[in-house]
Amino acid sequence: MVEVVGSGLSIGKRALPDPLRVVVADDHPVILFGAEHALLKFPGLQVVGRARQSTELVKMLQTTACDVLVTDLAMPGGQYGDGLQLIGYLRRNFPTLPIVVLTMLENVALLKRLSELGVTSVVNKSDDLSHIGLAVQHVSRRIEYMSPSVKASLDALRMNSGGKGDEVMLSRRELEVVRLFVSGMTIKEISEQLNRSIKTISTQKNTAMRKLGIDRDSELFQYAQSNGLLNLSSHSSADMGGVS
Template identity: 70%
Template sequence: MNLLSQYETPAKPEITANGPRTRVIVADDHPVILLGARHALARFPDIEVVGEARQSTELVRALTNAPCDVLVTDLAMPGGLHGDGLPLIGYVRRHFPALPIVVLTMLENPALIRRLGEMGVTAVVSKSDDLAHIGLAVRYVMCGVPYAGPSVRAAHEALGKGAPAKPADKLLSRREIEVVRLYVSGMTMKEIAARLNRSIKTISTHKIAALRKLGLERDSELFQYAQSAGLMNLSSPSY
């Protein structure tokens, strides 16, 4: 599923004021964001927040104990038993396959958004936008319509206007993911080369390729991507 292409011209769902309210659980490790999300959703009379969580352990417990219709969750929530980032999204999709998910993130990277779409996420909202977009996203997914906040759509549009030499929406290969994961864990190129029994040149090539595919230019952006994508929490696969 290519969410980005669907996000270009999102159709407006039909919203009715009648019927039961949509039950939502909100998860974010920042209390200010949780409070802001709750206040933003309170402006929608057809939506009710039935639970909150600050990490994956609390989230899974809330999903198990409090029936809900939509999950609104941050990607980067370290500290829980079920990880965060993409591994957490995968866990939720496996154990609650019918539950629509609205992802909150500070990273509007097209590669990450595409991967979320492939995992079944149909709505992405940036924390840099007005939090009212969370409520709009909830309404959209309840109608089966994909939704992206303004910053997410702008990032995709900017990518489309850029040079084709930066295919940022391509997924990383298994080897590129492993190099990125080890690099953001604090290892040097030399240490990664020794760990994976490859030359420093080969490791550097994988890192450069990852930056190019993700449309990133600086290491700081790579660290941000790795945190939001959950690469810091993956176990090391065989190379």
């Protein structure tokens, strides 16, 4: 006999815990389906919402009870932006909500910024999708979880601390300027997009290049390509906002 006890169920004397309610956001339908399918393989996880861009996501979080959010990092097309801008907004407006970030990037500067924003779990889409469910289970208990390739990148950073690895740590604003520049925007267009002066944008770009030991724009594009920044910048730059 099954009877309702409070918010859960009990069978005889054994109580069944409430499922973890998960919202999944990704602008690619295939990834969205794959992430949901991977989550449903884990007992005790329930997908309660799906979103394709930030406007849908924020509205859903405002109206749907959610225990953990799984969200893509590069997800343009919404009024709240994507990338670091969106994560920063979510952390400010839903400070207690655990977030699992999905990305194709392994750039250590970006991983460091996500950590500084309070993200404790990053899953690379190139890793097995089962890591999404593992990440949800961990962050729901406030335990950090990084998928294998992300962990390898962070371990390499820690091993190189005190050497060149420290020199490539771009600030959040510098990284955003680099992202937009390699996406094809001019300094003037970036200044208008981020509502900063041309001089400020130029200074932030030059500072980033100096930290990276880069002298020419062509080398900056090569750096962006080798570190995955072009993947994040491949969407239309008009859909990207600044980082507040």
